[in-house]
Amino acid sequence: MLLQKRSMTKDIQPGRWDTAVGGHLMPGEEPAVAAVRECVEELGLEPKDLEYLYEYIWVTDWESEWVTTFRVCMNGPFSWDREEIDQVRFWDPDDVAVLAARREVTPNFEHEYLRYRAWQRGVTIHRPSYPIYDLVRCMRCPRLVAFRESIRGKGNNRDAVYWNRPVPGFGDPEGSVLIVGLAPGAHGANRTGRPFTGDAAGELLFRALEDNGLSNGVNGRSRGDGLRLFDTFIVNAVKCVPPDNRPLPQEIRVCSEWLAVEIAMLHRIQRIVCLGRVAFDAVVRMMKDRYPGSGWEHVRFSHGCGVKPEADGPSVVGLYHPSRRNLNTGLLTVEGFLTAFRRVIG
Numbered sequence: 001m002l003l004q005k006r007s008m009t010k011d012i013q014p015g016r017w018d019t020a021v022g023g024h025l026m027p028g029e030e031p032a033v034a035a036v037r038e039c040v041e042e043l044g045l046e047p048k049d050l051e052y053l054y055e056y057i058w059v060t061d062w063e064s065e066w067v068t069t070f071r072v073c074m075n076g077p078f079s080w081d082r083e084e085i086d087q088v089r090f091w092d093p094d095d096v097a098v099l100a101a102r103r104e105v106t107p108n109f110e111h112e113y114l115r116y117r118a119w120q121r122g123v124t125i126h127r128p129s130y131p132i133y134d135l136v137r138c139m140r141c142p143r144l145v146a147f148r149e150s151i152r153g154k155g156n157n158r159d160a161v162y163w164n165r166p167v168p169g170f171g172d173p174e175g176s177v178l179i180v181g182l183a184p185g186a187h188g189a190n191r192t193g194r195p196f197t198g199d200a201a202g203e204l205l206f207r208a209l210e211d212n213g214l215s216n217g218v219n220g221r222s223r224g225d226g227l228r229l230f231d232t233f234i235v236n237a238v239k240c241v242p243p244d245n246r247p248l249p250q251e252i253r254v255c256s257e258w259l260a261v262e263i264a265m266l267h268r269i270q271r272i273v274c275l276g277r278v279a280f281d282a283v284v285r286m287m288k289d290r291y292p293g294s295g296w297e298h299v300r301f302s303h304g305c306g307v308k309p310e311a312d313g314p315s316v317v318g319l320y321h322p323s324r325r326n327l328n329t330g331l332l333t334v335e336g337f338l339t340a341f342r343r344v345i346g
Ligand code: SF4
Pocket: 135, 138, 139, 140, 141, 142, 144, 145, 166, 238, 239, 240, 251, 254, 255, 258
């Protein structure tokens, strides 16, 4: 197993051993393409026959990452940046266990190592997994696919690189609160690739989360802002930006399949907070399908409504969406939203 030793000059985890190659996706880049690029950048060699192993969520105190792991056989010679990396060498896997026990490896590599050894033994580590790889490639709604790919920056975002793909959820996958919005905003989540990030609705929602101790108080304007959610996960009912913020009934229904996967994945959910009628109806329809004849048929949306037909299921509450339109039309006020949110969370 090839590992790299991080330079002592690094701010984060100096002097610790880490995966031989790791990095982040460039906008629009596939994980396998990024892995090849990172190998060339970090080791000076282009790998052949990368083998996809698995993917999972890695949650730290400050962020959640979707990790995709590959392996490849290469003998070197390797070249690396001596300012970033002190050493690169092969280790016997048993010696890696000793390194890990001595805390001489980074925490994310320690987890990666355990996961890899479990994978070798054919053991599944039971952590929530999100089908992120499939979701961000979903093309099931032709109208929305064409629209999301057509959006370009304007105004202050004229030069921004837009995500323009289905927007996956984010937050604490072990959380008890799920917040379901309508769909990505054209120049908000569709730009940044994270729900509610980069628009007015997000600013108000993130303020409400902070007020209730559900976030670390970062403003939520870009994906790399360090925002961390506590006990909370956020998704949209429809993952792709719709024209005029209005998905068609068929599109909502099709995308509900992703929502069902998300709700199944979030196994500790006790409360689902739906922002707006579309999100509320999508969640209720799913509950109706899952628990036929148990009372969901009679549930109707209203601001502040709450239902919990099953003793062992989550409660579902509805609030007006904190959109700029709802604030501008007077349907909602900032204080009204914050108060209602506090009430349903408390
Ligand atoms: S809206 Fe949902 S189902 Fe439709 S293309 Fe986007 S991710 Fe796929």
